Amino acid sequence: MLKAKQYIAIGLVGLLMVVLYSLDIKGLVKQENEGEQQAEMQSTATAGGANAAALKAEDVTSVSKQMISASLAADIEKLEKQAKAADGTKKTELQQQLATKWDDVNQPAAAAFYYEEVAKANPNYANWLKTADRYSEGYQNYADSTVTVGLVQKAIEAYNKALEFDKNSLDAQTGLGVAYVSGTQNPMQGIQLLLGVVKEDPKNQKANMNLGLFSMKSGQFQKAVERFKTVLEVKPTPEAWFYLGTSYENLGQKPEAVLAYTKAKELAADPNLTTFVDRKIKELSN
Incomplete structure (x- = not known):
């Protein structure tokens, strides 16, 4: 079974690559028919509400079971059967275990x-925020785009539930903003939420990180640089250094890009990212 650090490393490289190849920027993959892709995204987002209502736990867990060991999958299936047969407090306890x-x-x-079921049984801010955060992590890492749309909508629903308990929660506002930008036809609504968060908390790491990513995607690389610098002031992460390097590269600031990429490589200590960054540094040094 993979250890926690291995999961983190794999997730990091996957996240970096997904964002890189979704950007229409110099030196990266270009989108040849942007209009058609945008129309497809909007059509998919429109169906999001229906997809969220139709999406069942089994749709996701059946795939997730293929990602883990057979013995662990068997343990989970045993718990699932127990949870289906239980009721009341016992059912909630088993859902928490799952x-x-x-x-x-x-x-x-x-x-x-399962966190959603726990939140329904014991509705409070903490339970709904945890539910929303897991749906958010889920849609950012799930491969099936038809399922992703439903996960985005479920994240939005859960963040709104959390905000019913604490309307001033910056964590819930940030998660909601990211979800709106990532998977709906209302990206500006999400941007406004994130800008509101950084107005209240200028050093908010998650909000600045995502505003930086959205600035990259729209080609506003100088704005992205400032966002990632703010993130790094709070907590130096390989992701922030990597995206800072990408932003510098697209501004033509090669020495700064090399330095940032090197920092990302040192912090990540991941062979896949190291190979990619070494190739990037060689290109920039020529």
């Missing part, structure tokens, strides 16, 4: 459904 087990093997989308 959520935790899915968390332990880094399957947030599967965990989210």
Whole structure:
């Protein structure tokens, strides 16, 4: 079974690559028919509400079980049967156990459904925020785009539930903003939420990180640089250094890009990212 640090490393490289190849920027993959792709995204987002209502835990857990060992999958299936047969407090306890087990093997989308059941049984801010965060992690890492749309909508619903308990929660506002930008036809609504968060908390790491990513995607690389610098002031992460390097590269600031990429490589200590960054540094040094 993979250890926690291995999951983190794999997730990091996957996240970096997904964002890189979704950007229409110099030196990266270009989108040849942007209009058609945008129309497709909007059509998919329109169906999001229906997809969220139709999406069942089994749709996700059946796939997640293929990602873990057979013995662990058998343990989870045993718990699932017990949970279906139980009621009241016992049922909620078993659903909490299932959520935790899915968390332990880094399957947030599967965990989210059980956290949602716990939140319904014991509705409060903490339970709904945890549910929303797991759905958010789930849609950012799930491969099936038809399922992703439903996960985005479920994240939005859960963040709104959390905000019913604490309307001033910056964590819930940030998660909601990211979800709106990532998977709906209302990206500006999400941007406004994130800008509101950084107005209240200028050093908010998650909000600045996502505003930086959205600035990259829109080609506003100088704005992205400032966002990532703010993130790094709070907590130096390989992701922030990597995206700072990408932004500098696209501004033509090669020495700064090399330095940032090098920092990302040192912090990540991941062979896949190291190979990619070494290739980037060689290109920039020529």
